[in-house]
Amino acid sequence: GSEPVESTPEVSVPTEQTPGDVQIYTIGIDGEYPPYSFIDTEGNAQGFDVESAKWIAKNQGFEVEFQPLAWDGIIPALLAGKIDMVYSGMTITDERYEKVNFSSPYLQVDQGLAFNNDSEFTTEDFRAGKTVVGAQRGTTGAIWTEENLVATGLMSADNLKYYDNFPSVVTDLQNKRIDVAIYDVPSLRDAIAGKPMEIRDQIDTGEVYGVAIRKEDTELLEKMNTGLENLMADPYWQELLEEYKLV
Ligand code: ARG
Structure with a gap:
């Protein structure tokens, strides 16, 4: 019994008529x-931004693939063409804008400060630079602390600890190697859920999320902006916000 060999008909099809000739964009994400x-136990990309991207892709007639990358190297990966966009809770900042373009904003967040429940430190101690702070490298939480506490001389640079991912910040908080963890509130809430920790303060940084795209990819930027606009006007947007507890 031999397997039937699948024969390919020798018919040439003009490329513009080839079905499946759909543009595929690679989306860079933080998998944690x-x-x-985030990447689930089966290795699939999941989350609010992932589902949003899939909806937009369908709406705008392209396909998407997700590529988990280290957060700190994600803009260099975009500039090097390893990925086509970053759609992963990235705050629009002036510094990032110098290198890449951003879609219209789609969410607004504050920074949160998490402490161990039994911690004697207060949020005033944090703001006076008297605590050891843990932050994910390259995040706006790390940058806020650098600019407002370290650069002002309130806090020693040694007391700001950098991590490549947020789960390790939480582990070190639990082990009391740091006193405070700073991160975007919704993700912070998620990360400390079920742990003996609490969010004691929020910093209203006024920051908003956007999708980062290379400056020259103006066509993709336009598609993403139209797709986002359509998504945010669709009932699915509200469903997603509820599903991921963002309302
Ligand atoms: N919104 C913050 C920033 O842009 C934190 C982002 C962390 N995002 C992530 N995918 N790890 O820096």
């Missing part, structure tokens, strides 16, 4: 960033 993007 719930509720926006």
